[in-house]
Amino acid sequence: MSEAVNGKELWDEAYVRSLIESQGGVQKILDEMREYDEVWMRMQAEHAALMEKYPDKWVAMGKEGLVSVGDSMEEVLEDVESRGIQEEGLVIEFLETDPPIYIL
């Protein structure tokens, strides 16, 4: 921590930049977030069809489309890991047919 801004202690910017660099850098993070957005859009576009085909299942989608279906998130994660698929870029959703009402 090096300075207080608006009453909050902050780290040195150089240290923060080094942490971001350790994650691949700003450009890589921006690229990954945009790529993830594209997969998310695809998931939304195919949501109704997936819901019909896999009601109350967990599904994982990547750039190439649907990659895994399972009864739990853990099952899906184990499946993609066992097949050597990079989990981080996947959009994973539970296709809940009777979702509860959330009041947060």
Add this chain to the structure above:
Amino acid sequence: MIIGRFDKRGRPIIEGRLLISRLNVARRIPFLLDTGAERTCLHPTDTDRMRIPIEALGGAIQSRGVGGISAYYREPALLSFDDDPYTRVYAIELLIADPREGNQGLPSLLGRDVINNWRISYDPTDSTLECAVRYADYSLAVN
């Protein structure tokens, strides 16, 4: 502009990249934009995906919400957002929920500790969720 979206249930979602350096974990998290939450918090679905070891967490606190009192752990974290050509970064004290039956499936929440730094245009009728950054702890441009 940070661009959010509305999911199939109409929930306002902002994608952020969370980095917890002490635990050496990082990943993208779809946060529910929640002006009712004082603090940004992580709920079990995302905690599990980040493979955060609950036993390694400390600084337990209690929070009060519409679902009653819940236990959270406090953890320093960096939260970054895509705001072309910048990555906007906030240093936050993240709250990580102690997993229990009642909080399974809850979305992680983006609270006022972050969103009070933005001017937000919220229009579900037009699928528009845009956040103009008024302040960021760090604004990192592509080198």
